[in-house]
Amino acid sequence: xxxxxxxxxxxxxxxxxxxxxxxxxxxxxxxxxxxxxxxxxxxxxxxxxxxxxxxxxxxxxxxxxxxxxxxxxxxxxxxxxxxxxxxxxxxxxxxxxxxxxxxxxxxxxxxxxxxxxxxxxxxxxxxxxxxxxxxxxxxxxxxxxxxxxxxxxxxxxxxxxxxxxxxxxxxxxxxxxxxxxxxxxxxxxxxxxxxxxxxxxxxxxxxxxxxxxxx
Amino acid sequence: xxxxxxxxxxxxxxxxxxxxxxxxxxxxxxxxxxxxxxxxxxxxxxxxxxxxxxxxxxxxxxxxxxxxxxxxxxxxxxxxxxxxxxxxxxxxxxxxxxxxxxxxxxxxxxxxxxxxxxxxxxxxxxxxxxxxxxxxxxxxxxxxxxxxxxxxxxxxxxxxxxxxxxxxxxxxxxxxxxxxxxxxxxxxxxxxxxxxxxxxxxxxxxxxxxxxxxxxxxxxxxxxxxxxxxxxxxxxxxxxxxxxxxxxxxxxxxxxxxxxxxxxxxxxxxxxxxxxxxxxxxxxxxxxxxxxxxxxxxxxxxxxxxxxxxxxxxxxxxxxxxxxxxxxxxxxx
Numbered sequence: 001x002x003x004x005x006x007x008x009x010x011x012x013x014x015x016x017x018x019x020x021x022x023x024x025x026x027x028x029x030x031x032x033x034x035x036x037x038x039x040x041x042x043x044x045x046x047x048x049x050x051x052x053x054x055x056x057x058x059x060x061x062x063x064x065x066x067x068x069x070x071x072x073x074x075x076x077x078x079x080x081x082x083x084x085x086x087x088x089x090x091x092x093x094x095x096x097x098x099x100x101x102x103x104x105x106x107x108x109x110x111x112x113x114x115x116x117x118x119x120x121x122x123x124x125x126x127x128x129x130x131x132x133x134x135x136x137x138x139x140x141x142x143x144x145x146x147x148x149x150x151x152x153x154x155x156x157x158x159x160x161x162x163x164x165x166x167x168x169x170x171x172x173x174x175x176x177x178x179x180x181x182x183x184x185x186x187x188x189x190x191x192x193x194x195x196x197x198x199x200x201x202x203x204x205x206x207x208x209x210x211x212x213x214x215x
Numbered sequence: 216x217x218x219x220x221x222x223x224x225x226x227x228x229x230x231x232x233x234x235x236x237x238x239x240x241x242x243x244x245x246x247x248x249x250x251x252x253x254x255x256x257x258x259x260x261x262x263x264x265x266x267x268x269x270x271x272x273x274x275x276x277x278x279x280x281x282x283x284x285x286x287x288x289x290x291x292x293x294x295x296x297x298x299x300x301x302x303x304x305x306x307x308x309x310x311x312x313x314x315x316x317x318x319x320x321x322x323x324x325x326x327x328x329x330x331x332x333x334x335x336x337x338x339x340x341x342x343x344x345x346x347x348x349x350x351x352x353x354x355x356x357x358x359x360x361x362x363x364x365x366x367x368x369x370x371x372x373x374x375x376x377x378x379x380x381x382x383x384x385x386x387x388x389x390x391x392x393x394x395x396x397x398x399x400x401x402x403x404x405x406x407x408x409x410x411x412x413x414x415x416x417x418x419x420x421x422x423x424x425x426x427x428x429x430x431x432x433x434x435x436x437x438x439x440x441x442x443x444x445x446x447x448x449x450x451x452x453x454x455x456x457x458x459x460x461x462x463x464x465x466x467x468x469x470x471x472x473x474x475x476x477x478x479x480x481x482x483x484x485x486x487x488x489x490x491x492x493x494x495x496x497x498x499x500x501x502x503x504x505x506x507x508x509x510x511x512x513x514x515x516x517x518x519x520x521x522x523x524x525x526x527x528x529x530x531x532x533x534x535x536x537x538x539x540x541x542x543x544x545x546x547x548x
Binding site for chain 1: 324
């Protein structure tokens with residue numbers, strides 16, 4: 001292979017990731033809101049766009065820091081600007097991911113998988129949700145499982161697997177009856193719609209893939 | 216959308232500016248992070264009580280900030296939970312050193328943001344306890360949902376706990392008292408009309424002219440059933456039955472009967488509701504020794520009502536009667 005293989009995640013890529021997030025949530029704002037209007041309170045698109053636009057505004061001050069510090073800055077910004085349930089959930093994800101990345105300006109593929117797994121553990125404990133309850137967990141659990149390194153792996157290949165798994169997980173929420181969040185009050189009427197948190201999770205992973213240096 | 220606003224983005228901010236101008240003797244307002252606090256906070260040797268939630272339910276919670284009730288209230292965007300930095304900053308501003316009780320309504324976003332706030336306050340060495348209010352009997356089963364929602368009992372808890380804190384009770388005592396109010400309070404509501412969130416611009420749900428949503432939540436969450444409009448007396452019977460049978464309230468119980476308007480229902484109709492609710496309570500053998508009738512926990516301009524019963528006793532009644540001085544509730548002073 002003559003092309004460069006990317007097997008680590010460095011600070012500059014993390015910063016690009018966050019810039020891509022700000023763009024993608026702005027682009028998909030109406031789509032996320034429409035999903036949320038069907039089974040929630042129609043604010044997910046606006047909340048995510050507001051949160052990551054605020055993150056984008058903080059990047060100048062974070063870009064020379066280690067990945068732990070960047071994740072912590074992202075977490076605190078999301079926590080204080082997103083609101084609803086997704087603010088504390090994504091905020092907790094980055095806050096927990098930050099602790100494994102403290103002082104590091106680059107993470108190996110193994111470290112990325114372990115770090116994100118720690119983030120997901122925190123998110124699940126905050127939301128008290130498990131797979132099958134029609135929440136973002138339905139996309140994130142299979143995605144982070146697929147992110148684990150295999151033989152002759154690259155981070156880009158692992159992310160492709162994770163994105164595909166997240167999309168599949170998101171699709172699996174369509175027929176589900178919600179058991180968590182505001183959608184749960186709809187009971188059977190929540191079936192037939194994708195969970196909006198699943199779509200925002202897919203977008204988060206796709207933004208990371210876009211941020212990887214092209215090989 | 217027909218509203219007396221300037222722009223949807225500025226609704227909460229401009230309302231707070233007006234509120235603090237009108238009640239400068241009682242409250243102060245901080246922005247970014249945003250919270251309403253007692254003008255004289257922190258009050259020495261007193262447990263601080265903080266609540267909060269999405270805006271659009273006024274006078275809850277900001278209208279209950281003042282002597283004998285809340286020390287601070289954290290308003291989110293309309294129908295959106297406040298963020299932890301608001302509760303963290305509010306706690307810092309009003310905690311006198313005796314600790315802080317967070318009174319949280321059971322909505323997923325509110326619970327998570329308040330939990331995270333409590334974590335942050337504890338990490339800074341602060342003393343904080345949380346109580347989650349979930350009194351809405353319209354939600355049947357918490358195994359299959361996010362659990363019962365917090366509605367009318369919230370402000371009864373804020374009043375009673377506020378009086379206890381004013382009397383010098385400890386954080387653990389005030390927390391236990393809040394749990395007791397929640398355990399002894401039950402509510403149910405119904406809507407005649409939907410409401411329009413300013414930044415959404417269209418009604419939260421569609422309700423035909425001749426239908427009502429029974430068991431509705433304060434953000435327009437769907438209720439138990441939808442049905443044709445009925446006379447007020449029949450609606451009251453249908454609201455009271457699930458409330459009374461849930462705790463259950465028993466013959467001889469002393470209760471507080473709270474008839475609440477959801478924002479678009481006039482006081483004249485609330486008295487029609489109260490009249491019948493009192494009759495139903497008496498028929499069940501309940502002694503209504505205290506009452507509250509008015510629009511205190513609203514859903515913007517939604518027309519409708521909610522009824523709350525709280526079982527009283529020698530501990531709760533004097534705390535309900537204790538003086539209170541806030542923009543929305545005031546007596547005994």
